[in-house]
Amino acid sequence: MTLLDVRNLSKTYPGAGGSTVKAVSDVSFSIGPGEVLGVVGESGCGKSTLGRSLLRLIEPSAGEIHFDGRDLMELDRGQLKPVRKDLQIIFQDPFGALNPRHTVGGIIGEPLKVHRVGTRAERAARVAELLDLVGLPADAAKRYPHEFSGGQRQRIAIARALALNPKLLVADEAVSALDVSIQSQIINLIADLQKRLSLSIVFISHDLSVIRHVSDRIAVMYLGRIVEIGPSEELMTNPKHPYTQALLSAIPRPNVPRTGRIVLKGELPDPANPPAGCAFHTRCPHVMDVCHSDRPKLARPQEGEPDSPLEVACHLYKAA
Numbered sequence: 001m002t003l004l005d006v007r008n009l010s011k012t013y014p015g016a017g018g019s020t021v022k023a024v025s026d027v028s029f030s031i032g033p034g035e036v037l038g039v040v041g042e043s044g045c046g047k048s049t050l051g052r053s054l055l056r057l058i059e060p061s062a063g064e065i066h067f068d069g070r071d072l073m074e075l076d077r078g079q080l081k082p083v084r085k086d087l088q089i090i091f092q093d094p095f096g097a098l099n100p101r102h103t104v105g106g107i108i109g110e111p112l113k114v115h116r117v118g119t120r121a122e123r124a125a126r127v128a129e130l131l132d133l134v135g136l137p138a139d140a141a142k143r144y145p146h147e148f149s150g151g152q153r154q155r156i157a158i159a160r161a162l163a164l165n166p167k168l169l170v171a172d173e174a175v176s177a178l179d180v181s182i183q184s185q186i187i188n189l190i191a192d193l194q195k196r197l198s199l200s201i202v203f204i205s206h207d208l209s210v211i212r213h214v215s216d217r218i219a220v221m222y223l224g225r226i227v228e229i230g231p232s233e234e235l236m237t238n239p240k241h242p243y244t245q246a247l248l249s250a251i252p253r254p255n256v257p258r259t260g261r262i263v264l265k266g267e268l269p270d271p272a273n274p275p276a277g278c279a280f281h282t283r284c285p286h287v288m289d290v291c292h293s294d295r296p297k298l299a300r301p302q303e304g305e306p307d308s309p310l311e312v313a314c315h316l317y318k319a320a
């Protein structure tokens with residue numbers, strides 16, 4: 001069963017001097033009910049643009065987003081509003097995402113009010129239930145965001161995102177602004193809520209060590225495209241794409257011997273002027289002549305490891 005099916009999604013922006021910035025290019029994937037897809041890549045790879053495009057908080061330039069049987073790209077604003085009840089997002093900066101003039105109860109209850117759910121008393125009861133769900137005391141409802149720590153503010157943001165019982169949550173760098181010790185608490189909270197509520201989550205992070213804890217599958221993005229996607233365990237233990245291998249070499253992995261860190265040369269190329277062929281060829285330790293001119297397609301490898309469940313965009317592997 002598929003809850004979210006994204007086909008050939010792209011988002012372009014006008015760049016300097018008449019150029020076109022391709023923030024997201026031709027991205028396709030699907031998520032089932034209760035499944036968590038981690039999306040990882042360096043800052044500027046397009047993962048946050050992708051997350052916002054899924055909810056049409058940013059208008060995609062092309063592609064299809066089928067959610068729960070409806071093509072979101074065909075809905076106008078009025079038709080989109082009820083669907084948004086089922087699609088929520090948590091942002092990186094919990095403080096910036098919370099209105100400092102509203103009480104926590106008002107903030108968490110706002111989606112209920114906007115969608116006219118319940119009476120005033122029922123909404124207050126739901127707020128109390130949500131505070132308990134995210135591990136905050138009931139009296140937090142009367143207080144203001146500035147009275148809480150960063151981790152507690154992210155709990156408030158999560159409670160608000162869950163108010164309408166969404167089916168899909170996009171967590172966009174939801175822990176990267178927090179201290180490392182607090183990060184693990186919030187990751188554990190999200191993982192626990194995901195299981196209890198059977199939530200589907202698109203979990204976006206620049207940090208593979210964060211993503212691996214919560215994801216059933218992982219998609220690795222580079223310069224607006226998915227370059228590798230597949231089950232988390234396989235991707236974490238037997239990655240195919242040289243970029244994934246470099247990302248993984250930077251983090252310690254349980255039960256996997258460290259074989260030395262792969263240090264990538266240079267920075268992420270300018271998305272307004274991406275390299276021809278494989279966009280990773282300017283930094284790839286395995287670059288071949290063909291990589292300069294032909295862009296590899298994302299596909300299951302035919303040669304080498306035909307049984308691998310991973311899909312990879314790399315000329316080192318012949319596509320099935």
Ligand code: SF4
Binds near residue numbers: 241279282
């Ligand atoms: Fe490296 Fe070529 Fe594979 Fe791109 S296609 S990742 S440049 S080997």
